[in-house]
Amino acid sequence: MAEIAKVGVIGAGLMGNGIAHVAALSGLPVVLMDVQQAALEKALATISGNMDRQVKKAVITAEDKAAALARIATTTTNDAFGDCDIVIEAATENEDIKRKIYAALTPKLRADAILASNTSSIPITRLAAATDRPARFIGMHFFNPVPMMKLVEIIRGLATDDATAASVEALAKRLGKTPVAAGDWPGFVVNRVLCPMLNEAIQALMEGVGDVRAIDEGMKLGANHPMGPLELADFVGLDTLLSVMKVLHEGLGDPKYRPSPLLAKYVEAGWLGRKSGRGFYDYSTNPPTPTR
Structure with missing residues (x-):
């Protein structure tokens, strides 16, 4: 297992x-x-x-902050990734875009x-099959907001080797996260369970089973959820939720994963949460007011 000493991140969102x-x-x-x-400048302001x-x-000190910010270098090209031990791609949830990123990136990376x-x-x-390194390709799924959420799903592809998985698990722990192993199936663990629930809440809203407040308050008070499903869908991003539901529906072929037409309509309107x-x-x- 190789220790990871320098990290690259693609996508400043x-x-x-x-x-x-x-x-x-x-x-x-x-x-x-x-x-x-501009995205890099906005990212640094957000991090600060x-x-x-x-x-x-009092989670960190002012000195901790200054030292951490000094460790972040920004770039608009792939050339700076040449000495990185790992590059984590965090681009938009679009497979074609990710493949184009890998094609441009991999020639700049060390072989290991x-x-x-x-x-x-x-x-x-x-995704791994679209690269030159399937054995050293892995899923590392963080949750939003990353500084607060402790979970990281570690997803091995069919070709991912043991050393890669061990190195990435050790990295997750160093970052203060709890890694869990997830199988390489559409949605992995969390989104396989969570997103259909959010989609069903949207379908219930469309069918008039309840309005926004009834659905969200019902789940908060009746199921002891900290956020209602429609509030959580807005937090996740309705475009992201729609993308996940499409992956689940196409990958598993079960009609229970069909995205709600109301979800698609909101995304078409640009109402993304x-x-x-x-x-x-x-x-x-x-406070925010329901739109339906």
Whole structure:
């Protein structure tokens, strides 16, 4: 098992900047890459703000924050990944985009470097087959918000070797996460169980079984969930939820995984949840108000 001493992250969005955040805080140098310089600047501001909250809560010190930020280098090209032991791809949940990223990335990597995907549902074996290193390709699925959520799903593809799995499990622990092994099936463990529940809540809303408040309050009070399913769907992102449901439906072929037509309609409207300011709730008001 090779120890991971330097981490690369592709994608400076919500997940990518969170992964860079925890890696840098753990003492590892990080290369954060995005094709847009503005996205990198926004990511660094987000990381700094999130670390400020950790300082206020006495989770870390101001010195810890300064040292962690100094460990993060940003880039808009793949050239800086040449000395990384692992590169974690945290791009949008689109298989074609991920394949294009791997095609451009792998020529820049060392032969022994590990390539991991933060995909939430796309089969790892299929992604690995699109690279030059199936034995050193693995799924490393973090959860949002990365600095707070303790779980990381570790998903081996058919060709992933033992050394790669051991190195990535050790990395997850160093980042302060709890790794769990998940089989390479659509949705893995968490999304296989969670996303159909969220989809069913949306279907119940469409059929008039209850309105937004009835469904969310019912699940919070009746099932002791900290967030209602529609509130959680907004938090996850309705476009992400739709992508996962499509992967489940196509990969497993069972009609129970069919995305709700109402979910598809919201995504078509650009109502993606919190990140767009509107989903099943309108986030321009305080507190947010249901849109149905």
